[in-house]
Amino acid sequence: MPAQNCRIRIYRMRRDSVIEYQISAMESGSIEGHGGHRTLVVGKEIMFSPLITDEDGHPQRTGDVWTASSHVITAVIGSGVLSLAWSMSQLGWIAGPLVLLAFSFVTYYTSMLLADTYRSPDPVTGRRNYTYTDAVTAILGGKRVFLCGIVQYLNLLGTTIGYTITASISMVAIGRSDCFHEKGRESPCHISNNLYMAIFGAAQVLLSQIPNFSKIWWLSTLAAVMSLTYSFIGLGLGIGMATEKGHSHGSLGGVGIAGVQKSVDKIWNIFQALGNIAFAYSFSMILVEIQDTVKSPPAENKTMKKASFIGVVVTTMFYISVGCAGYAAFGDHAPGNLLTGFGFYNPFWLVDIANICIVIHLVGAYQVFCQPLYAFVEEWSANTWTKSCFIQNEYKVPIPGLGEFKLNLFRLVWRTCFVVFTTVVSMVLPFFNAIMGVLGAIAFFPLTVYFPIQMHIAQTKLRRWSFKWVALQLMCVLCFFVTMAALVGSIAGVVEVLQHYTPFKTTY
Template sequence: MAQLGWIAGIGVLLTFSVITYYTSSLLADCYRYPNSVSGKRNYTYMAAVNAYLGENMRKVCGLFQFLILSGATIGYTITAAVSMMAIRKSNCFHKRGRGAPCKFSSNQYMIGIGITEILVSQIPNFHKLSWLSAVAAVMSFVYSSIGLGLAFAKVISGHGHRTTLTGVEVGVDVTAAEKIWTIFRAIGDMAFACAYSVILIEIQDTLRSSPAENKAMKKANMIAVLTSTTFYLMCGCFGYAAFGNRAPGNMLTGFGFYEPFWLIDLANVCIVVHLVGAYQVLAQPLFSTFESWASLRWPNSGFVNTEHPLKIGSKKLSFSINFLRLTGRTAFVVVATLLAMALPFFNEILALLGAISYGPMTVYFPCGDAHCPE
């Protein structure tokens, strides 16, 4: 909002939200082929694209999907570590004053996030994530409400900063080149925030067949877009009104607020828990694709296909270990964590990934699928 201003900021966000809702509804009808009611299920986004648009488009879809999902897991690792570090900084500032040199390395926090994700990633498949998704959603609601409440309190107290219709001003806040860069970055950030179509089919595959999956998914689309857009607008607008053209990138970790420190700590804890769950929602389709390919490639391999039930004494647990799942998912998380540690600026690239993937994944493929003759 600070980069685009009141007019363009609100306009761009609403535009992306409307486009996402419309095209996601089209994509929901493509879950089954050749018709949306009694056709054969497409278990993944790539399978739907393959059914309606052919093998070549499936490969292109896979490239964009893997790019954005893999990139997001790296970005989530960085963001979660920043929130953990913000908790430590918040307590440091509270004890030693706002001018204290409270600087810490984020690497240890990224390693901690990586270890947590290695454990959580052993959840066998996407269908088992409902409880984790519910916890993540509640956490998202909590920290968004805290940020919104703090920003609203600052505005009504009369301590809000200067805002403009066009956002940061050339010659005052930034140079002309910086203004152009921040505009495109802001648009990319908004595109990334609205681009959930990339895992829509995988989510739809977890629904029961009665009522029809496409009808249930369209209702979910409406609720999701309406809720997320409302929170985006409120947090963006009140945050911009509170901090003006010099608004921090994240008002909960950028120390737009220092007190009450315990409330800011709570918000950052919620961010971490939310991102742990969101990481898995985005990573599980990658895991599933790799493991399905390996199962087809080596159908007789015990390493790939055998489940080893865990036991406590003579009692079997409901959880089992698969060696491919254990090693493959661990390797993915380790690589993502190492990249996050090597590229702490990677969140800057997420805007680019959002901009690149929004067109094909949220607009082109859903519209192309929906307009193929049944």
């Protein structure tokens, strides 16, 4: 007789976790009830095979160093790469590459520290911390948990707004390119980016129904490939233009005072450039969430450290190459968005391809950054309203050719509202460089530097006033002042742009 299958639940007392087992009855059997419990009565042979779970009762994690690297590259090589030529033009040939290398070193070093906080108190055998905030709660506790949560989730929100702006700029560039080739170079071809933001938002409404981080690995991988593609195109175009005769290749000190209205503007631009570079390296805020997708053995922190190394090295190579090539191509007149600076003429098809790759990449990057925020809100709501059918129930919706989709009404409504909100805010504040600088400044010090260092000190019980303790604290102080300078400069940039912008009406 064919095997009959059923599921039972076994409660493990060690962690109060639940593991489901699949029982295959090799001969006929029946289910009998006893005092509210059910017992499977079968013939001679029963085969137990556990549904795949980890020791905490969660579905078994299947990520490895390559999927984690894809997440890191998708998160790091984002729209920030497009502003690096402009940042280089403000800093010059000496300070520009040095600042890029300094930010990459700090990011890599603190990501190594942060990878050890996924489990605590021991980084290999300790209890899992599923989110960045969980790690801060377990290791630091107190008021810093609230501060971490506010900074992390506000920055995740801000990053999704920044990505919506950037995607719309690339779509506008494609539209203007087509317009110029249809109507001629003399045509103004002014286009509003509001429609393109709405299109991007509509795509995010659909993709936001992907339930969790582990289910978007394919989207993250595609986004990583797209980010490398448009970075290569930008690099190639920059090198090609830089080798042409008659181009200024920049200067050692960057844009001089004569290139801006007054000396204070030069200072603000330098500070804003620091914020743009900080934004380009921002991924620490989702590192723990990425690590929670990694399987073991080997230990999760070892895999994450390798993935962080691969991600930071790859991105740093691209950042220096693209930033330097863009600065060499445009000199002190480097545009805020590298690809829009190549114009809309020949080779227009290559620039269009690059902009298409940017849009596809940002579609995936948006999801990488918003999934931790989704998870936080949904977990909090589920724990707060435990009996709400609207929040708790899932409904199976058959999709032809794709199987069944589990629809949760709360997830549908709240995530849709979130995407609509970020889209509307993006329409009100569509500033590229200034917004990138503000987001980078807000996130870099607390999430990339302060919390990883303080958690490392607490977790390892590092002795006060030891050499390493002093060095780490000095790094904190230095990065704090850099972050404050970047924040002030970027806010000044936003104020400057607001003087010439009309919401929902300004075109490009």
